[in-house]
Amino acid sequence: xxxxxxxxxxxxxxxxKLKDAIFQAVGILCLAIGLLVxxxxxxxxxxxxxxxxxxxxxxxxxxxxxxxxxILSAWVGSLLVMLVTAVxxxxxxxxxxxxxxxxxxxxxxxxxxxxxxTNLAAVPSIVYGLLALGIFVYQFGFGQSILSAGxxxxxxxxxxxxxxxxxxxxAIPAMIREGSMAVGATRWQTCRYHIIPYAMPGILxxxxxxxxxxxxETAPIITIGALTFIAFLPPVPFTATGEGATAGLFDWIMxxxxxxxxxxxxxxxRPDPAFEVNAxxxxxxxxxxxxxxxxxxxxxxxxxxxxxxW
Amino acid sequence: MRNLSERVIEALLFxxxxxxxxxxxxxxxxxxxxxxxxxxxxxxxxxxxxxQWTPLFDDAHFGIxxxxxxxxxxxxxxxxxxxxxxxxxxxxxxxxxxxxxxxISKPVLELLGGIPTIVFGYFALLMVTPxxxxxxxxxxxxxxxSAGLVMGIMIVPYVASLSEDAMRAxxxxxxxxxxxxxxxxxxxxxxxxxxxxxxxxxxxxxLGISRAVGETMILAVAAGMQPNLTWNPMEPAATITSYIVQxxxxxxxxxSIGYQTIFAAGxxxxxxxxxxxxxxxxxxxxxxxSY
Numbered sequence: 001x002x003x004x005x006x007x008x009x010x011x012x013x014x015x016x017k018l019k020d021a022i023f024q025a026v027g028i029l030c031l032a033i034g035l036l037v038x039x040x041x042x043x044x045x046x047x048x049x050x051x052x053x054x055x056x057x058x059x060x061x062x063x064x065x066x067x068x069x070x071i072l073s074a075w076v077g078s079l080l081v082m083l084v085t086a087v088x089x090x091x092x093x094x095x096x097x098x099x100x101x102x103x104x105x106x107x108x109x110x111x112x113x114x115x116x117x118t119n120l121a122a123v124p125s126i127v128y129g130l131l132a133l134g135i136f137v138y139q140f141g142f143g144q145s146i147l148s149a150g151x152x153x154x155x156x157x158x159x160x161x162x163x164x165x166x167x168x169x170x171a172i173p174a175m176i177r178e179g180s181m182a183v184g185a186t187r188w189q190t191c192r193y194h195i196i197p198y199a200m201p202g203i204l205x206x207x208x209x210x211x212x213x214x215x216x217e218t219a220p221i222i223t224i225g226a227l228t229f230i231a232f233l234p235p236v237p238f239t240a241t242g243e244g245a246t247a248g249l250f251d252w253i254m255x256x257x258x259x260x261x262x263x264x265x266x267x268x269x270r271p272d273p274a275f276e277v278n279a280x281x282x283x284x285x286x287x288x289x290x291x292x293x294x295x296x297x298x299x300x301x302x303x304x305x306x307x308x309x310w
Numbered sequence: 311m312r313n314l315s316e317r318v319i320e321a322l323l324f325x326x327x328x329x330x331x332x333x334x335x336x337x338x339x340x341x342x343x344x345x346x347x348x349x350x351x352x353x354x355x356x357x358x359x360x361x362q363w364t365p366l367f368d369d370a371h372f373g374i375x376x377x378x379x380x381x382x383x384x385x386x387x388x389x390x391x392x393x394x395x396x397x398x399x400x401x402x403x404x405x406x407x408x409x410x411x412x413x414i415s416k417p418v419l420e421l422l423g424g425i426p427t428i429v430f431g432y433f434a435l436l437m438v439t440p441x442x443x444x445x446x447x448x449x450x451x452x453x454x455x456s457a458g459l460v461m462g463i464m465i466v467p468y469v470a471s472l473s474e475d476a477m478r479a480x481x482x483x484x485x486x487x488x489x490x491x492x493x494x495x496x497x498x499x500x501x502x503x504x505x506x507x508x509x510x511x512x513x514x515x516x517l518g519i520s521r522a523v524g525e526t527m528i529l530a531v532a533a534g535m536q537p538n539l540t541w542n543p544m545e546p547a548a549t550i551t552s553y554i555v556q557x558x559x560x561x562x563x564x565x566s567i568g569y570q571t572i573f574a575a576g577x578x579x580x581x582x583x584x585x586x587x588x589x590x591x592x593x594x595x596x597x598x599x600s601y
Contacts, residue, residue, distance in 0.1 A: 027399060
């Protein structure tokens with residue numbers, strides 16, 4: 001190969017630099033598209049939905065007339081379902097994570113559990129809905145209730161909570177365990193008084209991300225047969241339900257319900273464009289909830305990275 | 311006493327870990343047992359070869375290919391958007407961007423990935439479809455194209471984030487070697503880092519495919535729900551997932567043939583996801599680079 005002249009070498013370098021610059025521009029453009037989508041989405045929902053933002057929107061039930069329809073039953077339903085989900089998923093997920101990190105021996109049973117958790121994360125959410133329809137709704141007889149929905153979403157976010165717990169525990173140095181055991185603590189005491197408290201911020205981040213995912217899930221809840229039009233609230237504990245009966249402490253858990261995403265779906269699938277306004281306003285409320293939860297998780301993680309020094 | 315309570319606690323913790331295995335067993339049990347009932351009434355040959363899907367009509371047909379075509383077309387559209395965009399973003403963030411840009415971009419991508427799919431569905435139906443109709447005036451109000459495009463945007467963060475992790479795990483010494491030979495950044499990225507991280511990239515693509523195939527609400531809202539055997543993204547069509555939603559919205563008695571079809575459809579969905587995952591595993595093993 002003949003030697004290149006200086007000019008030719010400079011041309012090669014310039015070409016390389018140009019390609020680098022072009023690629024960099026394309027990269028920034030792709031990122032910008034992502035950002036733009038978020039802005040467009042939020043902007044459109046605010047513009048379209050703005051006329052419906054009022055206290056009435058939060059305190060009215062769904063209605064056949066778009067102008068007076070609200071999201072009362074939807075946001076109450078979402079909150080109650082999230083409560084059941086958190087109560088089920090947090091203890092289970094944390095316990096599973098602690099077991100896998102602190103107790104499990106390296107054998108085939110552990111390996112099956114680990115492979116299984118990875119695979120569950122890739123299962124489409126609607127399949128969890130089918131599982132719940134077959135098992136919770138019909139086999140266990142929970143019906144189309146807040147309980148069924150909460151448990152379904154708990155199974156759905158379990159892998160997220162487990163993985164977050166394991167990562168948080170793995171970041172705790174071995175000397176903490178050794179110190180605890182050296183003064184005579186049992187394995188569980190070490191977990192109870194050291195490992196779990198120190199891992200708490202990381203676990204919390206995972207739980208919040210999991211719940212943010214769960215609150216926006218629509219498909220599995222529709223699959224178990226949640227109704228799309230609900231104009232009442234689940235019974236409040238110890239209040240009269242008519243005919244002289246009072247609601248028990250946990251009666252609400254078996255009540256029919258609707259949630260925010262289903263309400264939005266219901267409004268977007270109506271032909272009357274007046275309901276699009278409602279869908280936009282409700283979509284904005286849901287987005288605000290999800291973004292706030294995600295933001296909180298990101299902030300927690302950032303805070304954690306700065307504060308913890310072993 | 312102390313030993314006993316330790317044992318009990320260990321057993322409880324193990325039980326919690328076993329719940330995830332039970333979930334899988336439950337999924338397989340429910341899908342297979344209901345599908346067995348289904349296939350006692352409908353022959354497997356009809357299921358795979360019939361070109362109509364009308365399970366709730368008097369003249370019932372059960373050709374799953376109708377739903378599979380919708381699923382595959384919308385997923386293909388989504389992946390044509392998500393894989394190039396996600397990969398470019400990952401290469402940019404891992405090889406070009408300053409640490410500051412990366413610190414800001416990753417949470418923003420996470421936020422994009424955290425948007426509920428029903429909101430994306432709204433976006434596809436009320437914003438993207440009207441926009442596309444200005445370019446393609448003949449595009450109907452529901453189409454696989456607009457649902458697929460939005461689905462692609464939704465999947466970008468998953469692909470970008472996992473690919474970036476894989477590329478960052480490539481040892482610095484490989485890059486330094488390439489730079490020492492006079493490679494530009496782009497040349498290093500495409501000819502050294504990407505091949506070295508390929509098994510991780512493949513894993514991120516497979517996750518993207520799983521997301522696309524299993525995505526439900528965007529399609530239920532924006533692609534229309536009428537069964538339509540088509541390979542044309544400009545048409546409306548039902549997918550496996552949107553069919554399940556459509557049936558669940560109605561009131562189907564437990565044990566009826568309509569009830570059983572959604573489990574047979576669910577089983578098909580899981581098998582498609584599984585097939586892609588096995589393909590992905592094979593690709594990862596074949597292209598794994600050790601360094």
